[in-house]
Amino acid sequence: MTLIIRKEGKAHWVFECRRCHVRGNSQDYFRALEHQQWHERTLEHATKPMADSLGIFAEALTELAERFVDSVASAFKPLADVLAPAPNRPHDPTLLRDRRKWGGR
Ligand SMILES: [Zn+2]
Known part of the structure; x- marks a missing residue:
C-alpha cells in the first residue's frame, strides 16, 4: 500500500x-x-513506476556501455601494439649481438 x-x-x-x-x-x-x-x-503517480524502472534500465545501459568500451579497448590493444612504430632495432640477430652498437660494450 x-x-x-x-x-x-x-x-x-x-x-x-x-x-x-x-x-x-x-x-x-x-x-x-x-x-x-x-x-x-496525476501523471507523476502514473509514470512513477515506469520512471523508476527506466532509471534502473539507464543504469544497466551505462554499465553495459562501460563494459563495451573496456572490451573494445582490450580488443584493440594488440592492434595498437602492431600499429605502434617499431623500435629502432635491427631485425638481424647478428647485428643485435654486435654490442658496440646495440647495448653498450
Ligand atoms: Zn503517487
Missing part, C-alpha cells in the same frame, strides 16, 4: 504517497481522500 491517509492531530490529516514521496495536509479526512484521488490520477 503506497497511498496512506492518517490523522496526525486535531484537524490535521495527512495524505502520503510512499511511491512518489508526496505529502499533503488536510483539515479533514475527506479532503485528504480527495487529495489522494487527485494524486492517483
Whole structure:
C-alpha cells in the first residue's frame, strides 16, 4: 500500500504517497481522500513506476556501455601494439649481438 491517509492531530490529516514521496495536509479526512484521488490520477503517480524502472534500465545501459568500451579497448590493444612504430632495432640477430652498437660494450 503506497497511498496512506492518517490523522496526525486535531484537524490535521495527512495524505502520503510512499511511491512518489508526496505529502499533503488536510483539515479533514475527506479532503485528504480527495487529495489522494487527485494524486492517483496525476501523471507523476502514473509514470512513477515506469520512471523508476527506466532509471534502473539507464543504469544497466551505462554499465553495459562501460563494459563495451573496456572490451573494445582490450580488443584493440594488440592492434595498437602492431600499429605502434617499431623500435629502432635491427631485425638481424647478428647485428643485435654486435654490442658496440646495440647495448653498450
Ligand atoms: Zn503517487
